[in-house]
Amino acid sequence: QVHLQESGPNLVKPSQTLSLTCKVSGGSITTDDYYWSWVRQQPGKGLDWIGYVSHTGSTYYNPSLESRVTISVDTSKSEFSLKLTDVTDTDTALYYCARTYDISTYWFFDVWGRGTLVAVSS
Amino acid sequence: VVLTQSPATLSLSPGEGGTLSCRTSQRSTSYVAWYQQRPGQPPRLLMYDAGNRAPGVPDRFSGSGSGPDFTLTISSLEPEDVATYYCQQRSNRPLFTFGPGTKVDFK
Numbered sequence: 658q659v660h661l662q663e664s665g666p667n668l669v670k671p672s673q674t675l676s677l678t679c680k681v682s683g684g685s686i687t688t689d690d691y692y693w694s695w696v697r698q699q700p701g702k703g704l705d706w707i708g709y710v711s712h713t714g715s716t717y718y719n720p721s722l723e724s725r726v727t728i729s730v731d732t733s734k735s736e737f738s739l740k741l742t743d744v745t746d747t748d749t750a751l752y753y754c755a756r757t758y759d760i761s762t763y764w765f766f767d768v769w770g771r772g773t774l775v776a777v778s779s
Numbered sequence: 780v781v782l783t784q785s786p787a788t789l790s791l792s793p794g795e796g797g798t799l800s801c802r803t804s805q806r807s808t809s810y811v812a813w814y815q816q817r818p819g820q821p822p823r824l825l826m827y828d829a830g831n832r833a834p835g836v837p838d839r840f841s842g843s844g845s846g847p848d849f850t851l852t853i854s855s856l857e858p859e860d861v862a863t864y865y866c867q868q869r870s871n872r873p874l875f876t877f878g879p880g881t882k883v884d885f886k
Contacts, residue, residue: 694875696822704814704822704865706875717873753821757875764869765812765827772821 659684661754661770669748669777675741679754679770686735687712692757693737694766695728697750709757710737744777751775780805780870782878790886791856799851799881801844801866808846808868816880817862825864826851853883861885 665677679693686693694709708718710728718726722741730737741748752775756768781804791797801811810829814822824833826842829849839854853860866878 703879704867704877706877719874720872755822759869759873762809763828764873764875765824765833766814766822766867766875767824767833769821769823 659756659768661756661768663752663754663770663773665773665775667773667775669744669775670779671745671777672743675739675744675748675775675777677739677752677754677773677775678736679738680734680736681756682735686730686737687732690758690760692717692759693728693730694755694757695739696753696755696766696769698753698772699747699750707739707741709759746777749775749777780808780868780874780876782811782866782868782876784864784866784878784881786881787879788882788884790884791853792886793858794855795886796852796854797856797883799853799864799883801849801851801878803847803849803868805868805870806846808870810868811842811844811849812867813842813851814865814867814877815860815862816865817859822865856883856885858885 660683662680692709695707710730725742727740751772753772754770755766785800813826816822830842863880863882
């Protein structure tokens with residue numbers, strides 16, 4: 658079955674750029690039925706959708722983060738990436754990648770990575 | 780678009796049933812999804828389209844409702860059900876929003 662694995666630095670300095678990658682294995686990243694999302698969870702808090710990308714590179718972002726976020730896909734490597742610029746301590750969170758079905762009237766996030774904790778600190 | 784969940788914490792005895800509520804600020808919401816997050820684990824899809832169980836989800840979980848009120852019912856609490864449960868909705872744009880969660884634990 659499809660497996661997602663996040664990777665990237667666990668510590669980022671304030672004002673710098675957070676960069677994470679999600680490797681997709683066990684299935685194709687190029688399926689038309691799915692998008693590829695990033696979701697974060699600040700310590701002790703709930704879940705926030707950051708945005709998603711299609712295999713063709715179409716992106717949709719949460720307006721609350723849109724000015725700082727870029728999500729991209731590299732189908733040759735079967736992975737997608739997150740960049741979040743100008744980070745502050747409020748960006749400290751557990752970052753998950755997730756497969757998202759979003760076709761017609763149906764949608765859900767059915768496969769999740771285990772998450773990677775990123776701390777913003779000098 | 781805002782989701783509210785109640786109660787914040789639901790304490791049940793083993794084998795007891797309980798109901799979790801999710802209310803959307805968008806009455807036109809046609810359905811919500813529900814996720815279970817056990818401590819130290821990523822979220823897991825439980826229900827989509829309000830009442831459809833995801834593969835592998837036990838039938839003691841059931842979902843129902845239509846905008847703005849949705850419910851997730853656990854018919855008989857098992858130890859592995861101790862978790863936080865989140866509802867989620869999608870609005871146009873697209874924009875996915877999660878509720879604040881209901882923590883289910885043992886009484």
